[in-house]
Amino acid sequence: MSIEHEPRRISRRAFLWGTAASAGAIAVGGALSSIPGVLGAPPRPSARNPLYIPPTVSPSGYGLTALPALVNLGGGKLSSVWAYNGLLPGPTFVASRGDTATITLNNRLSQPTITHWHGMLVNDLNDGAPRLAIPSLATYNYSFTINQRSAMNWYHPHPHMMTGEQVAMGLAGAFIVRDTEEAALGLPSGVYEVPLVVRDASFDKSGNMTYTPRNGGFEGKMPLVNGTLNPRLDVDRGHYRFRVLAGSNARIFGLALSNGAPFTLIGNDGGLLETPVQVTRIDLSPGERVDVVVDFGGLAKGGSVMLRDLRSGWDLLEFVGTGAAGYAWTPPATLSTITPLASPQTTRDFSFDGMSRINGRTYDLDRIDFIVPFGQTELWRFTTAGNAPHPVHVHGASFQVVSRTGGRGRLLPWEAGWKDTVLLEDGETVEILIRFDAFRSLYVIHCHKLEHEDAGMMANFEVV
Ligand SMILES: [Cu+2]
Known part of the structure; x- marks a missing residue:
């Protein structure tokens, strides 16, 4: 995973206040001290802000504090946000299949929270479901073994009726799982593998992040990529792997490159696809991820390509050529093997109605809405x-x-x-095949438009 060598990193240190100060400062200081060479990085004038790349951390024995913080979103001015360990996005967890995650969540917000590991296969005690929310100043200990394919998952708050505000205010981060199948592909890595958390945000006149709940879904007034306003990334002549998350509350992005060049799509929510596919546009809704490779081999020094959102017309991220030789990657014919699920034994219908109901009912923390047999498709x-x-x-x-x-x-x-989030538009019927063969546990299904979720478009089910 790449580490940014930019002067911005120094001012990135979160300025913390209130009861959170000591715990948060320790965590942030730890993250900074692990970045080599940061103090010696030369200043570089730029019309756009260097893309922030969160530090990577191991989930083994890690403390994650949700707290109010002041962060520099790129222009040098500090914005008040809510952030994990004072970083926006939070640190990127990187672990291998077989590793154990032991993470302590420390709630220094003034309201309940709980962290959900979106896409991670864990039992109910580690899932961060709404009923596990902890009060302000409390802690929660997670412990789980990572037993799933390589993929970029993510983490974000999941307390009932408060998820929208907490995510919009900045609480989110990536969780990357590695495995040997992925390693054998020789994909671009190090500085050539870059997570991109794409979202929208709104700010008050002082530049502080704001959240205005709206039943139809919060839509921010400007884009943020990795918590950076007007970001740019300097790229060598070669291939880059981008791990893209739509981390917005409600906004759907239509991703494309300004020069019309294709993305080589190699993976999504649940990891690698069977084969690489070239696409020029990717529509990504809240919670969905894509894994793409982009070839900047033809980008001359000083040349520019923009990652755009075709839906809003926004420029999301500018790529600027360095002219230096980069990493060349040749896509293999086959990336992975996907065994199709087949022969379902049960069919269930879910109607997502209005802005708050599934099958006519709003969410009840204490009601189990349906039972699913373990191991059956x-x-x-x-x-x-x-x-x-x-x-x-x-x-x-x-x-x-x-x-x-x-x-x-x-x-x-x-x-x-493999997916864990799928977009349902008006007039559509979407069918999925699913089999719960990891844990007999309590889970939820919900709309990931966070204002719909908070209003009750969610249901509990138990795998038995
Ligand atoms: Cu919805």
Whole structure:
């Protein structure tokens, strides 16, 4: 994982206040001291701000503190946000399959929180579901063994009715899982592998992050990539691997490169696809991830390519050529093997209605809405009576999207392989195959438009 050598890093240190000061300062200081050479980095004038790249950390014995913080979002001015360990996005966890994660969450917010590991296969005690929310000043200990494919997952708060505000205020980070299959592909790595947490945000007149809840979904007024306003990334002549997360509350992004060049799509929520696919546009809804390789081999020194959002017309991230030789990667014909789920024994229907209901009911923390047998393949059918888009997210298992009828009427290339979040638009019926074979546990299914989730578009189910 790349480490940024930019002067901005120095001022990036979070300025913390209140009861959070000592704990947060220790955590942030630890992150800074592990970055070599940062104090000697020369200043470089630039119209745009260097893309922030969070430090990578091991999840073994790690303390994660959710707290109010002041961060530099790129222009040098400090903005008040809520952040994990004073960093926005939070530190990037990197672990290998088989590793154990032992993480202590420390809640220094003034309201309850709990951290969910989105995409990680864990049991209910480690899932960070809403019923596990802890009060202000409390801690929660997670301990789980990582037993799943390589993928970029992520972490964010999940307390009932407060998730939207906490995510919008800045609490989110990436969690990368490695395995031997991925390692054998020789993908771009080190500085050539870059996580991109793409979201939108709004600010008050002082530049502090603000959140205005809206039933239809919060949409911020400007884009943030890795918590950086107007970011740029200097790129060598070669291939880069971008691990992209739509970390927005409600906004869907239509990602494309300004020169029309393709992304080589190699993975998504649940890891590698079977084969690489070239696409020029990727639509990504809240919670979804894509793993793409971009070839900057033709980008001359000083040349520029923009990552754009075709839906809003925003420029998200400028790539500026250094002219230096980079890393050349040749996509293999096959990336991975995906065994199709088949022969479902049960079909379940889920209607995502209005802005707060699944199958006519709003969420009840204490009600188990349905029971799922362990180890059996089921077909789940998602429909909506309106108020879509609804990005549907399931905890506890990855699934395979098998069909979309109505609406867009087809599956998109980034919906192949294994998913944990799938976009349901108005007029659509989306069918997935899913099998819970990791844990007999309590999980939730919900809309990942966070204002819909907070309003109750969520259900509990138990795998038995
Ligand atoms: Cu929804």
